[in-house]
Amino acid sequence: MDTVTSGSMVAPARNAFREQQWREAHERYLVCARTVFAELGYHAATVADIVAAANGSRATFYAHFRDKADVAACLFERTLPAAAGIYRRVAELAVPTREAVRAWLDEHALGFWLRYGVEVEAVNHAMAADPGVAARHYQWVLDAARELSPHLAAWTGPHAEVGLTRASLLVLQLERLCYHWLVRGVAHDREQMLDILADLWFRELALLREGPPR
Incomplete structure (x- = not known):
């Protein structure tokens, strides 16, 4: 024994x-x-x-x-907890004001792309060449959008997918802009861009909280 x-x-x-x-x-x-x-x-x-x-x-x-694209994807996956935390912060704003949304973008959202520029650059090149990495990337976008779930509470039943799609497009829009602006170096005036993004996010979050048209 x-x-x-x-x-x-x-x-x-x-x-x-x-x-x-x-x-x-x-x-x-x-x-x-x-x-x-x-x-x-x-x-x-x-x-x-x-x-x-x-x-x-x-x-x-x-x-x-599997290959270089896979290592780029795995490298980006290490940033996902930080990315989820960013969207969780805006989700915690019960009734966001435009000023609060702008402060969130300035302090948290934009900083993510500056901090993880190498990972973002690598995964964007990888997913352009590898459909599998592109599919993984879209799943990451959906997961980020789900962090906005407090603002999606009214999108239930047959409307749930529509609500998630709206939130996903909001995430994708921010991601594409920040990639070209903060990672690729396309010049923009920071204060002006923050004003525009704050307007877009504030308006869309309000629409999400209202729920589907009746």
């Missing part, structure tokens, strides 16, 4: 160690991929560059990722 008990205790520990090794290797490749993408750009970077930066092997890389 003692032998069986001892063996059953050792196996989970060994599995846990292997799982930790896997997570550490996965994270190392993601960190190194971010560095490589930042230095070389997504298109110029290769799997060999990422492997070399991680001091690893191709076999280990492909045990974790």
Whole structure:
């Protein structure tokens, strides 16, 4: 009995160690991929560059990722908790004022694209070339839109999908603008853009709270 008990205790520990090794290797490749993408750009970077930066092997890389597009997608997925937190903040505004919405955009939303520009740039290139990554990206947009659920309470039953689509378009609009503006560097006047975005979001959030037309 003692032998069986001892063996059953050792196996989970060994599995846990292997799982930790896997997570550490996965994270190392993601960190190194971010560095490589930042230095070389997504298109110029290769799997060999990422492997070399991680001091690893191709076999280990492909045990974790399908290809360069997959590693870009996984890299972006690490930002999703932060992205969800952004939309959760505006969802917590029970009755948003235009001023509160503008402050949210200025303090939280725009900062996300500035902080995660490397990840955003990489995933945009990846999804342009890989339909699978594009599908994953659209699911991320839907998940972000669902964070606005307090404003979607009136969109129930057959109207639920319409409400979610409206919220998703709002998220997509902000994402596309910030990508071209804050990541790609298309020049815009910040204060003017904040005013425009605040008007759009304030108006749309009010329409979402009103629910479907009767």
